[in-house]
Amino acid sequence: SRLMALKRMGIVKDYEKIRTFTVAVVGVGGVGSVTAEMLTRCGIGKLLLFDYDKVELANMNRLFFQPHQAGLSKVQAAEHTLRNINPDVQFEVHNYNITTVDNFQHFMDRISYGGLEEGKPVDLVLSCVDNFEARMAINTACNELGQTWMESGVSENAVSGHIQLIIPGESACFACAPPLVVAANIDEKTLKREGVCAASLPTTMGVVAGILVQNVLKFLLNFGTVSYYLGxxxxxxxxxxxxxxxxxxxxxxxxxxxxxxxxxxxxxxxxQIVVEQEEEIVHEDNDWGIELVSEVSEEELKAASGPLPDLPQGITVAYTIPNMEENAVAEVTVSESEESLEELMAKMKNM
Incomplete structure (x- = not known):
């Protein structure tokens, strides 16, 4: 009922449509697990989960997974938790590495035919992986299939992240602007610093997962402004x-x-032909018979305006200098006189 309130409030035209969509989540780690949970709670129709890692006690600083799940595959643990949250959602889990040759082909097959209606493609692929190799594998598959997908990531220092919508052919793919490890032909594995592991904050991962799912909902349900990139x-x-x-x-x-x-x-x-519509005149007719009338007539207005200069098309004058009225008082000039002020005053008294 709280989700349906979005429809009653005019935010979404048809929220029930969320149950018809299929989303594939690749990488069920710090961002991916929370993303899958949010989509499950939002009532998505079907979720495909891909990951080859296992739950460890070292993951407990993140959200979603619990200590008793240690040792289970992440996709198995996630499916069990998510089914308990919302049994109406269909789940399909795959515990393998998508970057290997055999698994990559199966990954493409499931994207192409693993929709809610078997044989139909998924509606969206979400990349929540933590390495460049897996991102490139997803990018390759989606470019070949023409599949729209969203990429997400959190920085190694855990205080920044991003999401990106990638529509093949319309927006830049992940290979269009390669990062340093590709531009310089560097093996990303050599960039790992000895004795230093990547930082992990549940807050940052929760924020990134939140804006990712928000973007997914706007994209699928067609409301608001969908972000192509949001950092x-x-x-x-x-x-x-x-x-x-x-x-x-x-x-x-x-x-x-x-x-x-x-x-x-x-x-x-x-x-699309843009038709310019004239602005409607507001309150020209009203119930009270109020009418705005200028107190200056057209003749008076013309008389008060001076001559208009000859200007190029598109340029107008802000104001004109009024012509001098015919009955205006002429300027009085006083000729210079050698008489003193006392003599002039005496003349005035005698007049």
């Missing part, structure tokens, strides 16, 4: 936003192919 910096409480166009020289051939297909679709779409 989060906890140190300054800064939320940068932007949109990135695809790179025509992207290294991913399928991305370039999707770009061409998108251009062809745009070319055949009819151009």
């Amino acid at each position: 989060y910096n906890a140190m300054q409480d800064f939320f940068p936003t932007m949109a990135m166009k695809p790179n025509p020289q992207c290294n991913d051939k399928n991305c370039r192919k999707q770009q061409e297909e998108y251009k062809e679709k745009r070319a055949v779409q009819p151009k």
